[in-house]
Amino acid sequence: MIVTVASGKGGTGKTTVTASLATIWQSKLLTVDLDVEEPNLHLFLHPEIETTSTAEMEIPVLDLSKCSLCGKCAELCQFKAITMMGKFLMTFPDMCHGCGGCLAICPDGALSPGRRELGEIIRGRAGKADFIMGRIRIGEAMTPPLMNIIKDEVAATIRENPMDVLIDAPPGVSCPAVTSVIDSDVIVLVTDSTPFGFHDFVLAWEAFSPFGKPMGVVINRAGLGASEIYRFCADKSLPVLAEIPYDRAIAEAYSKGQVITTVSENLRELFVTLKQQIENLAAGAGQEADHA
Numbered sequence: 310m311i312v313t314v315a316s317g318k319g320g321t322g323k324t325t326v327t328a329s330l331a332t333i334w335q336s337k338l339l340t341v342d343l344d345v346e347e348p349n350l351h352l353f354l355h356p357e358i359e360t361t362s363t364a365e366m367e368i369p370v371l372d373l374s375k376c377s378l379c380g381k382c383a384e385l386c387q388f389k390a391i392t393m394m395g396k397f398l399m400t401f402p403d404m405c406h407g408c409g410g411c412l413a414i415c416p417d418g419a420l421s422p423g424r425r426e427l428g429e430i431i432r433g434r435a436g437k438a439d440f441i442m443g444r445i446r447i448g449e450a451m452t453p454p455l456m457n458i459i460k461d462e463v464a465a466t467i468r469e470n471p472m473d474v475l476i477d478a479p480p481g482v483s484c485p486a487v488t489s490v491i492d493s494d495v496i497v498l499v500t501d502s503t504p505f506g507f508h509d510f511v512l513a514w515e516a517f518s519p520f521g522k523p524m525g526v527v528i529n530r531a532g533l534g535a536s537e538i539y540r541f542c543a544d545k546s547l548p549v550l551a552e553i554p555y556d557r558a559i560a561e562a563y564s565k566g567q568v569i570t571t572v573s574e575n576l577r578e579l580f581v582t583l584k585q586q587i588e589n590l591a592a593g594a595g596q597e598a599d600h601a
């Protein structure tokens with residue numbers, strides 16, 4: 310089962326929910342921080358780091374001495390990463406998406422494969438769970454290529470050694486967030502019960518619901534007053550999987566880099582029940598698929 314914990318905005322408590330879930334997960338688990346621009350799951354899980362490697366993608370390198378300036382590569386590139394400017398051909402490696410089209414189309418062999426560093430991939434162990442996170446290179450404009458490399462590693466890991474996967478997604482609803490949720494079996498949307506939280510929660514639901522994945526909601530700081538969330542969930546048949554109370558002890562634990570499950574036995578139980586609810590969601594989706 311691949312579970313992605315997502316949110317419409319930062320600051321909802323998505324990462325603390327992910328980390329807290331990881332601590333009560335009894336079956337084999339791979340925890341993944343896909344928020345490569347601002348990874349912070351490790352601050353709560355304190356993994357033992359085992360390896361760090363550099364992630365790269367393929368980009369074209371131009372040999373002007375072979376180029377006939379035919380312009381075919383520039384015509385093909387939808388991202389303007391290779392462009393004719395008058396009689397000059399220019400490449401912009403940071404804008405390249407690595408599709409390889411220009412390399413394939415060049416009639417003169419003037420383009421050869423080069424590499425662009427995307428960032429680093431860090432692996433280790435967090436308690437009983439495997440742990441993997443990415444960190445984007447400073448100045449790198451695109452996060453999905455690095456995220457996709459991590460996702461390929463996750464897929465290879467669970468093919469070899471089947472286990473559950475728990476992903477901490479980047480916040481928001483843009484490409485990186487969609488890249489995170491697209492292969493999930495279950496999406497857990499974390500929101501807080503404030504007007505801002507509700508606004509961005511609706512955006513997240515609009516962005517992710519077209520994928521048809523089972524989705525449930527965790528309401529953090531419940532009781533702060535935005536009752537629209539409950540009405541919206543009822544209207545869209547979105548199950549509320551858990552409500553985390555607005556509690557000073559939770560904020561104190563957060564400020565010390567501790568997970569919510571350490572605050573009290575009741576909160577630990579809340580996450581045990583949340584995990585059960587997630588499994589029920591996944592099982593329900595499986596049964597629907599069997600009957601289809």
Ligand code: SF4
Nearest residue numbers: 386405406408409411
């Ligand atoms: S590899 Fe694709 S994206 Fe990159 S420059 Fe060539 S055509 Fe453009």
Ligand code: SF4
Nearest residue numbers: 376377379380382415
């Ligand atoms: S396709 Fe090859 S030969 Fe033509 S402009 Fe591009 S690099 Fe030069």
